[in-house]
Amino acid sequence: MLNKYARAFFTRVLTPFAAFLIRRGVSPDTVTLLGTAGVMAGALVFYPRGEFFWGTIVITLFVFSDLVDGNMARQLGRSSRWGAFLDSTLDRVADGAIFGGFALWYAGGGDNNALCAVSIFCLASGQVVSYTKARGESIGLPVAVNGLVERAERLVISLVAAGLAGLHKFGVPGIQWLLPVALWIVAVGSLVTLIQRVVTVRRESAEADAAAAAQNSGATS
Ligand SMILES: CCCCCCCC/C=C\CCCCCCCC(=O)OC[C@H](COP(=O)(O)O[C@@H]1[C@H](O)[C@H](OP(=O)(O)O)[C@@H](O)[C@H](O)[C@H]1O)OC(=O)CCCCCCC/C=C\CCCCCCCC
Ligand SMILES: Nc1ccn([C@@H]2O[C@H](COP(=O)(O)O)[C@@H](O)[C@H]2O)c(=O)n1
Ligand SMILES: [Mg+2]
Ligand SMILES: [Mg+2]
Numbered sequence: 001m002l003n004k005y006a007r008a009f010f011t012r013v014l015t016p017f018a019a020f021l022i023r024r025g026v027s028p029d030t031v032t033l034l035g036t037a038g039v040m041a042g043a044l045v046f047y048p049r050g051e052f053f054w055g056t057i058v059i060t061l062f063v064f065s066d067l068v069d070g071n072m073a074r075q076l077g078r079s080s081r082w083g084a085f086l087d088s089t090l091d092r093v094a095d096g097a098i099f100g101g102f103a104l105w106y107a108g109g110g111d112n113n114a115l116c117a118v119s120i121f122c123l124a125s126g127q128v129v130s131y132t133k134a135r136g137e138s139i140g141l142p143v144a145v146n147g148l149v150e151r152a153e154r155l156v157i158s159l160v161a162a163g164l165a166g167l168h169k170f171g172v173p174g175i176q177w178l179l180p181v182a183l184w185i186v187a188v189g190s191l192v193t194l195i196q197r198v199v200t201v202r203r204e205s206a207e208a209d210a211a212a213a214a215q216n217s218g219a220t221s
Contacts, residue, residue: 035065
């Protein structure tokens, strides 16, 4: 949903910045790599210590690089297969660091095994959700569904909640429960999305196999 409705807005907002980086001689791949490194640093330095506010600030500063790199590639007329591969692969790394950071907190100072398990579930299910689309497309299917909770939703729900929950350390009361609620929402939403995508791939592959079989029997008769 965000990918559909918010992308156009962010493209307009970020285009001048992407053009500025191009003029400075920065390449899209550099932005992809530095953006991922920044997200990883924010997630793995701050989240395992329960510093959710500062961790989210750092991650937010870098996560938009994922919209800038593609924007730069398109402005340069240099969108490439390598760029698409690098972008998607490093998305998985960044997501692993974010949900891994939550899991490390709950396994340590946060001392909550259930939420540690929910964080690990968010990490794993998010990776599998993305894999379903990548694998479906690699076997020639359209995978014509994005589902309830895409990557942008997973990130926005988790980061907004983590940033706000982090304000508890600055004395804002009754706000720390936002992160556990967000993690449960992302976990359930990812499961629903996974089911939506698997059902779609199952239907599309049956249709494609039937069409191929009909074509083969037509060719042999
Ligand atoms: C007192 C204040 C405290 C709180 C402060 C901090 C608040 C911080 C809040 C939010 C920041 C959230 C930012 C999240 C931005 C996410 C941007 C992003 O990276 O989107 C990426 C996404 C996907 O791009 P790709 O095509 O490159 O990726 C593909 C995708 O990953 C596929 O995954 P799948 O869906 O299949 O799982 C892969 O399959 C594919 O391989 C991969 O290539 O880009 C978009 O979706 C575009 C839309 C971005 C929309 C961003 C919306 C941000 C909205 C609001 C943020 C502001 C909120 C303000 C909150 C204030 C709180 C008090
Ligand atoms: N280093 C890069 C990064 C991305 N691309 C191209 O952009 C597409 C992704 O666009 P986003 O707006 O989601 O970042 C990707 O599929 C590539 O075509 C690139 O070429 N090099
Ligand atoms: Mg990108
Ligand atoms: Mg990306």
